[in-house]
Amino acid sequence: MCAKFNRAGTRPSGQxxxxxxxxxxGRTHEGAPGFARDTKSELFLLAVANMVGENTFYESAGERDGRFRNLVHQIAVTDPEWLTGMIGWLRNEANMRTASVVAALEGAKARVDAGAHGHSRQMVDTALRRADEPGEALAYWTSRYGRRLPKPVKRGIADAAARLYDERSMLKYDTATKGYRFSDVLNLVHASPAADRPWQEALFVHAHERRHDRGTVPDPDVLPVLARNAVFAERVESDPGVLLAPEELKAAGLTWESALSLAGGRMDKARLWEALIPSMGYMALLRNLRNFDRAGVSDEVAERVTARLSDPEQVARSRQLPMRFLSAYRAAPSLRWGHALEKALKASLGNVPELGGRTLVLVDRSGSMQGRLSARSDLNRADAAAIFGSALAMRCAGADLVEFGTGSAPVALERGDSLLRVIERFQWMGGTDTTRAVREHFRGHDRVVIVTDEQAHHSRDGGPTEQVPESVPVYTWNLAGYRYGHGPSGVGGRYTFGGLGDAAFRMIPLLERGRDARWPWEGRP
Known part of the structure; x- marks a missing residue:
């Protein structure tokens, strides 16, 4: 009699x-059998793909945001520790700024309404990591629930303001374009200066002066950056050349936007950019490569920019989503940035594992993946799928990289290929016949990875994961967070991950070693 379980190739299965x-x-949006997830799993998959206030191919912004709020409300009451951990990870690791702010405020709302104590203040403070976000939080809350602020919300925002407000952040984010200025935030939440920041009391006073355009110059001994900035425009009038002095620009806390505005048409743009570049942040450099080229920035300065862009430590600190580097590559007219952006993109994908054996990587290129990630982005979920699928295939010992839609086709992959060039080889493929793609390309691989929104078409042959023997793990990388998925998940060699960053990739080696994978913020087993 043949053994049913104790066979060669049998491996332990993690959860x-x-x-x-x-x-x-249920049903996917394209009519295939749909598998629901438990509440936490559904929220996680939605949170890591949700830009908030944005329509997707199958859900309107209102439907999607309503589902997000409902899920948050449920978990905020039943497991606030889990939600607080997710919010912190979502903001700091997954870099989903708006989704984390909304989750924190809606979680606090649910707990206040339920009469529950604790956790709400921490949720709110954890979500706010940039100095413009206390104002964002107030704008969201008041637009939905009015100006009455519950104490936990008020204290969480006040904690963040005391932690985040300083001279340079005031110059960068406290502008007339904002509905809630620093002064408004301070007034509404009654924030107190931090005990270890003796200069912050003067900063808060100056925030009110700025709000009412009183033109007060701060004490240079207490607030030297703001003091220099207050008179910088006058200096430019008498000596425009001061705009070409990098140290003067930095000392006055001048943002690149302000410097360009002050310069008007009086300065050579190449020289001005070259003066600004030393004090520009990583994201600002990444977004201005086209402007550097148009202005004619020298190759010597460009080399300094590329050194910063490709530095793995700076990539990690910048917390840029991998798609940002593809966007910059497409936008920049000059080839001099290409190698640095290639290195930066690969550095941003540091959690993509090196997998032994043979791997089938299927990348969804269907119509529903064409929708833009947000109204301000020129990238879409298909771009993200191509990045993740290609990066994984290039790190595998042996991989077959396939794009699919209504049909499917291999994507050429050669040793030494550029990741950015591989991504450009993908095409649009129509519908979402995931089952057919798996059936046509699975040839005894050691694992299957499907990067998709999971909205598969119905197939008489069954679901996509049913086409693979139970002994072979199937990993679904979900890029959209819709309610129903194309297969089961959790155990039995069928697993679902999600997100627009690479963090969850580190679960694959754990699961293949038969070790249970925890939520990313709960540490590694």
């Missing part, structure tokens, strides 16, 4: 945190 039903209870 992933994203779990759901094993029998489908």
């Amino acid at each position: 992933s945190p994203i779990t759901g039903e094993h029998t489908p209870s």
Whole structure:
């Protein structure tokens, strides 16, 4: 009699945190059997892909945001520790700024309404990591729930203001374009200066002076950057050349936007950019490569920019989503940035594992993946899928990289290929016949990875994960966070991950070693 379980190739199976039903209870948006997830799993998959206030191919912004709020409200009451951990990870690791702010405020709202104590203040403070975000939080809350602020919300925002407000952040973010200025935030939440920041009391006073355009120059001994900035425009009038002095620009806390505005048409743009570049942040450099080229910035200065862009430590600190580097590559007219952006993109994908054996990587290129990630982005979910799928395939010992839609086709992959060039080889492929793609390309691989929005078409041959023997793990990378997925998840070699960053990739080696994978913010087993 043949053994049923103790066979060559049998491997231990781990359990992933994203779990759901094993029998489908619904339908995908394209009519295939749809597998629901438990509440935490559904929220996580939605949170890591949700830009908030943005329509997707299958859900309107209102439907999507309503589902997000409802899920947050449920978990905020039943497991606030889990939600607080997710919010912190979502903001700091997944770099989902708006989704984390909304989750924190809606979580606090749910707990206040339920009469629950604790956690809300921490949720709010954890979500706010940039000096413009206390104002963002107030704008969101008051637009939905009015000007009455519950104490936990007020204290969480006040904690963040005391932690984030300083001279340079005031110059960068406290502008007339904002509905809630620093002064408004301070007045509404009654923030107190931090005990270890003796200069902050003067800063808060100056915030009110700025709000009312009183033109007061701060004490240079207490607030030297603001004091220099207050008179910088007058200096430019008498000596425009001061705009070409990098140290003067930095000492006055001048943003690149302000410097360009002050310069008007009086300065040579190449020389002005070259003066600004030393004090520009990583994101500002990344977004201005086209402007550097148009102005004619010298190759010597460009080399300094590329050194910063490709530095793995600076890439890590910048917390840029991988798609940002593809966007910069497409926008920059000059080839001199290409190698640095290639290195930066690969550095941003540091969690993509090197997998042994043979791997089938399927990348969804269907119509529903064409929708832009946000109204301000020129990238879409198909771009993200191409990045993740290609990066994984290039690190595998042996990989077959396939794009699919209504049909499917291999994507050429050669040793020494540029990741950015590989991404450009993908095409649009129509519908979402995931099952057919798996059936046509699975040839005894050691694992299958499907990067998709999971909205598969119905197939008489069954679901996509059913086309692979149970002994072969199937990993679904979900890029959209819709309610129903194309297969089960959690155990039995069927796993779902999600997100627009690479963090969850580190779960794959754990699961293949038969070790359970925890939520990313809970540490590694």
